[in-house]
Amino acid sequence: MxxxxxxxxxxxxxxxxxxxxxxxxxxxxxxxxxxxxxxxxxxxxxxxxxxxxxxxxxxxxxxxxxxxxxxxxxxxxxxxxxxxxxxxxxxxxxxxxxxxxxxxSLVFSMLADLDVRPGQRVLEIGAGTGWNAALLAHRLGAGNVVTVEVDRAVAAGAQESLNRFGLPVEVVHGDGFLGYPERAPYDRLIAICGLRRIPFAWVEQSSPQGVILVPWGTYYGPGEATARLVVAEDRRSASGPFSRPVAFMRMRSQRFVWPRHDAHVPAGAMDAADTSFTTMAEAQLRGTGPFDVTGFALGLRVPDVAHTVDRERDGRRAVWFYGLSDTSWAVVVFRDGRKEAKVYQSGPRRLWDEVEAAHRWWVEQKRPGFDRFGLTVDSDGERAWLDSPDNPVGRHVVSG
Known part of the structure; x- marks a missing residue:
């Protein structure tokens, strides 16, 4: 206490x-x-x-x-x-x-990015305590805001708090991934949970030129950033840049389940793996921390891969990479005082080769920050881009 x-x-x-x-x-x-x-x-x-x-x-x-x-x-x-x-x-x-x-500070920064105007209708994904919905209702009126919460007890608590405060926003107990078509279309949509897939239903339930503000990232790591997407006039897509790094709990339906290590790296797999060495330093790979753009950028370039860092043991640190669509794996072992790190990799994909190539690409692009990247969402899914929707980041896959 x-x-x-x-x-x-x-x-x-x-x-x-x-x-x-x-x-x-x-x-x-x-x-x-x-x-x-x-x-x-x-x-x-x-x-x-x-x-x-x-x-x-x-x-x-x-x-x-x-x-x-x-x-x-x-x-x-x-x-x-x-x-x-x-x-x-x-x-x-x-x-x-x-x-x-x-x-x-983050709540109000995101509300500023949302850029609400009088008379607009807002859908919020994730009611939480109800505070964000109350802030919106203070600006727009309670009747212009609806919030969807997947947890029944949390939804009930938010509704009670909003009613008690005198801003009776409608709190819907349901799956925010589906949006809430009953009150559509919405001029603004804001998610207060992290996503790895953005439902096209949100685009369909938005007004032309509406704004969707969502924390988004890849499965490569926990890093994510807020994307401010503007809905096209025909409502067949939404596109826009990222603004700032954030850290949110993921939408419950998109919580990440780590692959079993032994399913990728069974007994004896290290001895049979392909080996090589890399001169990439650990700091180059990992960046400065969870809000560094490095991991975010690598995740955009290397699809369907998650990575994790082992605890340090006697000056030795191993960074593991796991394929999420197959059993490919890689590990790079950094040791204090050594200029090269040993790499082991196995499976249909050469995951370390992909990561190393993605890092070279990022450096060649002059190490772009979050605000140079953007996202487009349509019925086929998401596509990340650099500087312009006409310049997709693309997927870089190296097969074994």
Missing amino acids: TTSDEQAGRPTREELGRLLLNEGSVAPDWAGAYQDVPRSRFLPDVMWPHDMTTGRNVTVDKGQDPQAWQRYADSDAPIVTQWDEGAHDGNEPGKVFSSSWSMP
């Missing part, structure tokens, strides 16, 4: 609001919503903020320490509000968080 003393250095809600306004996270036209719709009115009495200094979730109970609870509620920190899809019991953090609320 944290104490109010530990929270003493955090800015007040008013101070945070001024800070976010000055740095541009809160656009001037959203300042009124920030002031009038506090996040604290939409949070449970027991919550688990993510402590940015320790990297851990802490338990905060309003009944035991109301000052600490209020400080966290008013802070620029993400907050977990449900563990283990509601099966979690007790005040200690559970195993897997299944509902949370993002940092206010």
